[in-house]
Amino acid sequence: MDNKARKVLIADDEPDILEILKYNLSNEGYEVVTAKDGDEALEKARRIQPDLVVLDVMMPKKTGVEVCQLLRSQPAFKDTLIIFLTAVSDEGTQIKGLETGADDYVAKPISPKVFLSRVNALFRRLNKTEAKVLKIDNLTIDPERFIVQVDDKDIVLAKKEFELLYLLAVKPGRVFLRNEILNQVWGNDVIVGDRTIDVHIRKIRQKLGIDCITTVKGVGYKFEL
């Protein structure tokens, strides 16, 4: 797994839409690139190799469906996530889109909230990395046994604490925005305050007794021994 933020390419000919989606995705920690037509989308997709491509179905130069087909025909984009934005809730287009290999749809007019849940849901699904024992220095995190060890001493973490620690520890050094943490550990649809994260971080630090989570002020947290 890479330690970098997920890259998202958004293609739509309406600047407003681009603006709104870019803003919202950036806020969640995604790296966003935009394109205003099908050709530009293709070109940028090849260049930046995004993890997710958001395509307006109706675009100049090439339609979203065409772009999708072209992308899917290349092995490099086999696993790239693709979401369509459809202006009309055109059932026909939806079916055709799914056949073309899109992973999801969002109907216009777009609700940023809905859009974000969908995007996050896709990545969450993708993210389900199989539970793997992590060993970092004198720290062991074993999801199978649901146990954390420091210097061979067992430490019991509660569910959320464990998930949070695991999330951070899978990618040491990578900074997780508070929003990313909320998405991964709590799920995007749950609404909890920011302080909740602090409290859990604190408990983890306390229980582990070692300083392995670093605060990045105004940004988030990262795992670092």
Add this chain to the structure above:
Amino acid sequence: MDNKARKVLIADDEPDILEILKYNLSNEGYEVVTAKDGDEALEKARRIQPDLVVLDVMMPKKTGVEVCQLLRSQPAFKDTLIIFLTAVSDEGTQIKGLETGADDYVAKPISPKVFLSRVNALFRRLNKTEAKVLKIDNLTIDPERFIVQVDDKDIVLAKKEFELLYLLAVKPGRVFLRNEILNQVWGNDVIVGDRTIDVHIRKIRQKLGIDCITTVKGVGYKFEL
């Protein structure tokens, strides 16, 4: 059981069937790949090494029976599960199929519910590690004689209690989700509430008199002396 998703290959020339089965299996957490004829099935089977292959008996290119025979002739597919879909409840075909090495049949028209139970049942059966006497410290669990001993003193457990204890004890330390327990001990198609597990756990603890089952709140249970 394992933390990886089981891979299932479905081969049928009717898109509807593929669609329905794929949908249902995906919902259960299986990873599904489809093929529309015998040749494609063979090719994909070799590529993805599925845990289960679902074969329509009547297919273009190669029939399900042929595919099955070809697969079974390769060592790599010795343990791969194979299910046939038979359009006619053709007794003759069924016999021939079983001889070819299929593990089960589902007759068309297919009920998704029935199909799922069969699939789950197969995997459950596969999972059933052979009955083996477990000795952990002063605790002995003998599935053959269906008896549990603590400090050489016999303790009688009821069937479900025993199965549950055995499940946990086979992999000490490993946390079993409530769902996993339900699948393994009760079977995936039986609908019983979560509290049922609690009650059985309690009885086991009570009868054994030793604290060997640990609760992991919000996650499940694990065996641990």
Add this chain to the structure above:
DNA sequence: CAGGGTATTAAGTTTTTATTAACTCTGCAT
């Protein structure tokens, strides 16, 4: 030193599990 975070506490809520008792179902013996 002010202001925008973050840490720390303690208290309040919710979720989850333990416990107990009652109820269903089945087989078996009367």
Add this chain to the structure above:
DNA sequence: ATGCAGAGTTAATAAAAACTTAATACCCTG
């Protein structure tokens, strides 16, 4: 048949743990 006995399940309540919030103190950074 009738009824008893044990297994299994459900339901209700109690208890515990986990989670969230809110209030306050703290600490950088500009």
